Amino acid sequence: MSIFTAMRKLFIYSEPKIHNLGFELLESDDEGALQPPNQTQANQNTKNSGLNNNEMSKGNKNAIKPLGVSEWNKSRKGDGENQKLNPSQTQNQNQAQNDTISKDLSYSLNVLKEKFGVPKNEDIVFRKFKIGKKLDCFMIYVEGMIDKNSINLSMLPTLMSKDILEDMGKQSPVDFLIETVIPVHNLKKESLYGECIKQVLSGASVLFVEGCTECIVMETRGYEKRSVESPKTEMVVMGAQEAFTENLRTNLTLVRRILKTQKLVTELIPAGDINNTMCAILYLDGVASPRVVQEVIKRIKSIKTDLIIGSGMVEQFIEDRPLMLFPQVLSTERPDRTASFIMDGQVVIITEGAPFSMAVPVTFFRLLHTSEDSFTRWPFGTFLRLLRLFGLFCATLLPGLYVAMVMFHPEMLPTELLASIVKSKELVPFPTLLEVLIMEIAFELIREGGIRIPSIIGQTLGIVGALILGQAAVSAGLVSPMLVIIVSVTALGSFAIPNYSMGLAIRIERFFFIIAGAFLGFFGIAFVIFTLGCITCSIKSFGIPFLTPVAPKTKANPDVVLRTPIWMQDKRPDPFQTANRQKQGKNVKNWALKEEPKQKDDNSNGNK
């Protein structure tokens, strides 16, 4: 049925729909100039962690400021909670008058118990006690998500000690507790049940006090998490050996540890209607194009789904062309790479729950870069890039070219090679196309099996692969030995592609080429390259054409295909429409000059 309608649509004219996809980053006049801190961002409650004080006060009228700015800055962990508060607060304002916390403690207790489904729900702990042996209160938290030590050893003893309420004047007990009593590094007030529930679910403990319409949300998170380990999918020889974890806080810290600048902005947006996964959007203020930032925020906010687990799902919701094979965001598990993306003016999205960050916009050529390129000296980096490009070529085209050559253009093969191919093909019963497909699919199976196989018996897989594919298939006369070489070189090539999603895309495209090669030889392959090329040219990743520095041509940082010497990379990549193009000053042997360079450097780097 849907095929029929699609067919019908082919022949019947319909007005072109105007898609909202048409977000385009066109050249604008303000580009390249240093922009004043952005107003639009301020409206969206951007939290510039630190120096933009004026702006903050303007933007966050409704934000509660229990801590001083400097303290705030040190304890960045609290940042997130505060952030979470604001958008939802504005949302809820109209809807929930009765959601405000009641003065009656037992009422509150009942409301919360009902909402959490206690006593059916056994995870939630309601701890009732008396502050200073006088004031009734209860604390609520989720078992296992809080740090037991801080509750047991500092919080409860302090609160329950005898004299603490002595100094309390006419102040609200909540304010008094916050200011003088509670020994927690980061806390805030809250006046809505709904918010409290969210905070409790994300690991905070919340203190309700008799007679107050506000409660205290305390940062006592202490759940189990994986520690920082070395990268699993993006190994490098020379370079940092740490990778992201599933924990958003840890990841943000890893990035911030590298980028020690107050201009690094972290915006937190919840995604997922039910599980409220936090998406952190990181960018360098004054460098990243504000339009891209807005677009990213817009797209993430517009996600309407119950469940978001990790960046992979977010990627699928925000990418421009879901039908295209190539990835339109660049995922990495390396904090150092993430930092370099941010410095290049890209916007990075880190999602809770997956050890990956995503950088947008992305161009084709950046998918082929690795962090090692910039760690090694430029001749090595260039060599590695070219090698990778060759790997890409092999992985995509080699089997297709082989099929085309053997079936359509045997005159091209050197005569001796042809003779040995013919001789080895003599006893093989399958046509070349089938032979290649069998081998390729067998290889893909081994690869998939290799990932899924329990690591205890992982050893066997190598043996099976090597034996079945290499030796046995040939000696049984199922495939020709030439083909084994082709398939293995193809495999090696596809392993050399640094980006996993890109690698998957290439692995699929390879089959197109094999089939095209079998039908029309080099003509078919050229046709597929052309159509794929056209489609790839039409892809846009957040408004930037996918093949940007080359087609369309832009004034690019020379670091595209070749890895140019580091002192030549003085501009940020142009396609990202960064507000500040200059990346570094003149660095050609600065140390050899005596006095002048210092001034020069100051000039050129001054606006950084």
Place this chain on the structure above:
Amino acid sequence: MEINEGKFGVQEAVCLATISMSTKIFFTSPAFLTNYVGNAGWQMTIISAIISIIVFSFVYILLKRFPGKDIIQIYDISFGRLIGFIFSFVFAAAFLETAAMLLREFVDVIKVYVFRETPPDILIWTVVIAAVLSSFLGLETLARISKLTAYILLVTYFILLLLAIPQYNPTNLFPFFGYGIDKTLIHGIRRSSAYGEVMILTVFAGSLQGTGYIKKAGFISLIFSCLILALGLLAFSMAYPYETTQELIAPVYVLARGIKYGTFFQRLDPIFLFLWIFASHIAISILFYCAVSCYSKIFRLSDLRPIIGPMAVLLYTLAMLPRDFTSVIEGNVHAIREYGWVIFYVLPLITLIVAAIRKKKGGTQNA
């Protein structure tokens, strides 16, 4: 309501125009013209290029009168609806016919050398599909893909010419003036239609940032194409005596077939086949899109996608129309190359004169 075809820069425009102009070096017409000018084909094409540059500068004057307008709109404004319609229609038809003949030439050459038994329909349809697809994706995509492949095509082309150096014998260039300067000159002027495809820039005038860019793109692409065509003609005139060249169907392909370095590096022509296929795919797609664009501009359609399908069928039909390869070479292609200038060059010139007399001038820039 105008079509939003997108914007592109000078480099993309140069690539579009250069590829669509210089693809003909790969096919039959260079060999065919040695029948007229002997081994002086490279001189002839330089003369043609000079003529085309002169004409294009007049066209530029015309475009400057109507900033931001493309040639179709200019026809409309200068002549009024009816004559303008005829002019534009002829223009569109010329582009379609050029595309169709390039397609047919390409398919027949490929068929002769590689796919002897494959029915031409399959080959033609494959190219038409590529053209349709790229037209669906729009002008920006076409500009980008031509930019992307332009480097590769250019480098491969020069590698081909360089690898063929052992085949060159400079004495084949003598007698220096071929069949005589007079013939070279006359045919050079007539064959200036070889550069007629530069007029696609006038059709896409609205997509370039300004008239100044069109001038730049036009001149650069003319000079580039002249270089490519002249070097190609020079190369095979050097490689083979004119007696042989006159016999060959696609002399540059024969040049590629002749490359031989030891027992391993020989018979490399299937690799260079990619050059042929890519260049033709892109050139045909550009010309096809250009025809579609002209057509939709004539009728002021707001969306050109619905007419791509019918136009594709038309392209296929036109390409299949000639009975045999001989009538392609001696009839259609020859006619386009010999008389194409009447459409591509004379019509805009008439328009310029008429516009000057009727004192028509373009409105504001509506880029």
Place this chain on the structure above:
Amino acid sequence: MRRILVLILILSGLPALTACYDALEVDDWAYVYTMGVDKGISNKLRITVQLPTMKSSGGGIDGGGQSSTGSGNKDFVVISLDCPTFYTGVNMINSSLSRKINYSHSKYFVVSEDIAKEGMGNLMSAFVRDRQIRRTMHMIVVKGKARDFIKEINPVLGTALSKTQEGMMNMEKVNGFFDDNDLGSFIDDIKSHKIQPVSVLAAINDFSNYKKEGQPTDEIKSAGDYYAGELPRSDGNKTEYLGTAIFNGGKMVGEFNGDETRALLMIKGEYETGSYVIHDPYNSKLLDTIIVNQQKKPDTKIDFKKEGKPDIEVKIFLEGEIQALQSTVNYESMEYKPILENKVETFLKEQIDKSISKALALNSDVFGFGEKASMKFLTIQDWEEYKWLEKFKDSSIKTEVQFVIRRTGTLIKTNPTKDGKQ
């Protein structure tokens, strides 16, 4: 979006429906390595093709090695057939062969002498039209029957025939005894108004010139003073490539022997290297061996003075190295070196003059003087009217050879041998 996708899906299905016409598996072809043409007995032509049998001995894994160097398992098969034209003949062969004949890999095109002498211009230009025929094939004229010759083409060293064939033709650069001309330029030359074609001359050497018994002789014969098939040689490959077939238009009119071929190459500027033996200037019984290389392209000047007759001056620049000296004269010294150089110059000039007069007698401008002459003309009409190839026989040709001994090998001096009598 979906429309595009559906469109792609539907249309990409088209080629699938029509199957792949030109696709053939590699082992569906029979690859011709050598093609030959003889005069036919029961039909116009007798064509011969040499095909590898592609029988692997090792069962696939070690495909390259053919264990059967002996007589039992043949690696190549030679098929001959009488037919009206070459391509119909190929069709006829396929009535007994299960694989389609493919000659895109063929290396040699062998023509028998009698066909060449009868004129083969038409045959050749008809032949080259097929797409599988490559201009890079080597053109060989063989004395006797082409079929017999092709049967003897077999690698003596190594197993790969195609390598042997290509390698053989590279020997031009080692000894200069034949002028390797590929099919393309052969056909160009047939049609050209500037130059006459040549081709490699080959023959079967049945080792009959090699006398096992007989009177030892002191007679000296130059290394290149042989035609193909005449070398007093035993064992090795029976095929022999030596000398050049000289054509006039499409017709073979004469032969150059090895030395004359060297001279031809020197005038064309294609000579690479080769050893020459000369009589010692002081003691003509002693023989000195000199390696002669071409230093740069020859300088050819052409004038039209007397009644449009061409007046040609050729200056040939050669250089060399002493390879072996039997004489004890110190030719390495500044004093004696010019003497040896002069001797070589006069010797080579003689050789060159001999081949030029032979070509003049045959009225065949194989040297390509016409290419230089055409520079004097402005238009093709003038040039074709002049009819160079006709007037070549009337031209007067002056030659000049410059020879320099650059190096003297590993020795700088030769001391006389001593025996007990001194």
